Amino acid sequence: MEVGNTANGINTETDNNIVNLLAGLSEDFVLVGTVAPAGGGFGLYTGLVAAELAMRGKSVRILSPDRRSAADKTIPTGPGLLPHLTVEAKKAKALILSLEPGLPFSPNLTRVPRAVMLNAAALAIKAFPVRILICDTPIQVPGGIGGRTAQSFWTSFDHIVVRGGEDLTQIRELPYVDMGKVIVAEPFADSFFDTGNLSERAYDEDLIASFSSEQVAYLLHLRAGRARQMTDAANDFSLGTGEKNQAVGAKASLRELKSSFYTAKYVYNRSKAVLKKLANGI
Amino acid sequence: MRENKNSLKLAFVTPRYGRDVVGGSEAVMAEAAHGLAQRGHRVEILTTCAKSHFSWANEFPEEVFTDVDLEVRRFKTVTKKRRLAVAKIEDRLSAGERLTDTEEDIWLNERFRAPGLYLYLLSQQRRYDAVVFSPYLFWSTLACAGLVKEKSVIMPCLHDEPYARLGIVKKTLTQAAALWFLSEPEHQLCHRVAPRMSPLHEVTGAAVAVPNSYNPAKFMEKHGLKNPFLLYVGRREEGKGWDNLMKSFASALATQRFKMDLITVGVGNPNIPESLKNNVIDLGYLEADELPDAFSAASALAQPSKNESFSRTVMEAWLAKTPVVASSAGEVVTWHCERSKGGLTYADNYELTECLQLISSNKALAAQMGENGRAYVLSNYTWDKVTDKMEDSLQNLSAVNQLVYGG
Known part of the structure; x- marks a missing residue:
């Protein structure tokens, strides 16, 4: 019987493959991002990734900027996030970072501080031996100068998980992103449900x-x-x-x-x- | 374990579980889970590593183990250091002020969370036909029940207190697929708190095990007790009415109209003032097998708490044929006393004095109240009767879900 409406995403073959891939990369993860109960469908998705890794016997520590998340610790966004990343890099072998509104940049940062923040974040991220980025949809990829300053950030990951469709098209337009690192996940919340006839x-x-x-x-x-x-x-x-x-x-x-x-x-x-x-x- | 062709797969989510854990809703959850397991349902307990509801510290190891007929999974708690922020919010709540959404978030998330429990339920929810949550006021219910809305059964153990008026409480109770109440007053309160709650709700009540025998003389002798006594069993906290009971008892004692001590059993510091040390005796925590003897040795059981959704100790006292003296501010216990004719209620020090004087002087009346109480418990609150109601409710919900979501 399939009751409840939230756990459907992970049971697709694609998402199982993603979790299996991640599970093969490390024994010890830190997930930085919003997880359910916060964050709607994306929060459920990141929560499921963490839960499934834990079910496979991996250690997963969750740091979230949203106090409503089922997280081990609540962290600040923006520059305040960097010390946490640095500390965690000394503990965990693999970083799963979610790119979502407010993370890793504070929503209030203007263009220059944002560029500085991104490059500093890239340095902190590279301290982890394994680095995975999961992108909420729609991906907010800055164009022009903003886009160029984001290069170090985007290239600091071993794998980038995106939703298909427009998100995939958009990420293809970033010349510095190696498409071999991009994994397409099943859609997050809004099309989890096959209502059929x-x-x-x-x-x-x-x-x-x-x-x-x-x-x-x-x-x-x-x-x-x-x-x-x-x-x-x-x-x-x-x-x-x-x-x-x-x-x-x-x-x-x-x-x-x-x-x-x-x-x-x-x-x-x-x-x-x-x-x-x-x-x-x- | 009985073979059951309609066997359901059930999870019971309770913030604390274990033999040393003190708490009414925790005890009901544990006993209901075992009762359903004995009827052939496959039952898991999902709980935390915490023992104390004050510190929520991880005192039990994070583990999975079998407890007789069910599986128990413990998950670590995460506690925050912002106790001051939560205390300020609680002060505002007590003063009847309305909280903002952000304040409710702080109140809910910064006492304790169990992220592993939530994530386990998130990933494993398909395995269960129904998930039972209790009590209403903790993260394990308020954050987790919404995850399995159509499978959720909440046994809120709701009290008429400021927390019951929080937006998150109303939302959670409204979203539950089914609800179990321990008494009719609690049921009526929930209609006021969440007017749009599910029609699948039931006053299941709760139950207590019926002891095989009582030995009051052994209890008196073991603890060196000579005088008749009023018994208080439970957490020694202001919220449970302990402080008020001591004050009222001191005032009643000063009238010298009866000769009775106050014996207290339970956890928490009783803070007995020097002036009462000769008449108020703390026996601390007693093993479960000694409690029936304590109930039967007492002249009466005191229930000073106004925040009871069932009151197991009242039922245990009545099973031992011991009358109850309860605060009339407690709607549920007053309701039990009126229905059973097994107890007296008091509104102030003067009325407590009258109650204790009557029980001391009129042994026949006290004995009759005790008999009435025992008959009331046996006809309403035995585990067979309660488990029948819970099982019917679960089968009803499961049938709807099978139709809506497919088998």
Whole structure:
């Protein structure tokens, strides 16, 4: 039975391959980035990578700028991050860094400090024997001068995990990135869910026949709750609440709203299909 | 273990687990998990390495082991040093102020977290048909239950306290697929806290094991006790009403209308004032097999806490045919006393004095209250009855999930 809506990503062949690849690189990882419960679908993805490495017997220490993450330590972003990277490089053999809003750069840095920060980060990152970058989508690749100053950062990784589609196209435009190092992951949150043609699925007729009014009430509750969740996420999105709250540590970033919407839609459609079947069966 | 063709795979997520762990919800979770395992369900306990709910320090090793009929997985806690920030937030909460989202995040995440537990559940959630969380107020429930919304069963052990009004609590209780309550007042409170909670909710109650025998004389002799006594069992904390009980007892004692000591059993420093040292006796932590004798030796059990969602000690006292004297501020215990006719409630020092004087002087009435209490527990709160309700609830949820998500 597949219940719950969050663990679907890692069980694809591609993502298993990514975890297997990482597991073969080291026994001892430090993951720097946002992991669930924070960070929407991307947080779930990085959390799953950490969890699956741990299930394979690896040591994984998580440092996150978001206090809501299931992390071992909360760390600052921007220049404050660098001492932590330096200290961790002396402990862990492999770094998994997530590139996401606010990490590794503080969102408030202007162009010059940002360039300095990136190059300093590259130095700190290179102190790790193994270095992996996982990119949230969409990737924020600076163009022009910003892009050139970012070269040392992008070239400091052994592997770069990106989502397919536009992200892959965008990273191909960076001449200094060795495409042999780029791995395409399954999409993160918003297309985890194959809703398919749910009303055509086979159902256990005995279960349908024995359904109680309490269970029907629960289904209605489930569907209404998800409809409410979709509306709330869509409203917050259109009101720009997500944009405003996108600072690290605040609630409901855009990616979280997006993830919330698609998760709700998935469960909404599933419960709708069962209610339809029940209506026909009763 | 019974063979069960409808066997479910269950996880019980509790912040603490172990024989030395003191806590009502922890005890109910452990016993319910064992009870369901004995009925043929495959049960795992997911818990932390912490023993103390004050320090949340990792006192148990991080390990996986089998405890009779279930598997236990322990995960390390991470605690923060920003105790002052959390204390300030708690002060504001106690004063009835509304917290911002950021303050709620600090309150939730900076007491303790168990990242390994969360990540294990994230990666292994498909293995379970249902995941049971309790109590409501810790990270292990508030951060983790949302991960498995459609499989989550929360036994909140909700109290009418400021924490219950937090936004994150309302959200978590609303999102749970099913809820189990220990009493009707707790059920009604949850309707007020989370009006849109799932229709799959049930007053399951809880239960206590029925001892085979009691030996009050052995207990009196072992501890050198000569006088009749009022018994307090539990954590010696202000939040549990211990400080108020000592003050009220001192005031009642000063009237010289009864002769009774106050014996206390449990963890935490009882801070007994010098003036009460002759009448308030701390026996510290007692082994579980000695507690029934303590209950049966007592003239009455004191329950001064207003924050009880069930009160196991009240049930244990009643099983030993010992009447209860409880604070009327505790809605749940008052409800039990009224239904059972096994106890008296007091609103202030004067009423406590009257209760203790009555119990001292009218042995027949006290004995009848004890009998009433025992009958009440046996007809409502035995593990067979409680486990039936929990099992029905889990099967209901599992059937819906099978239809919605496929078998």
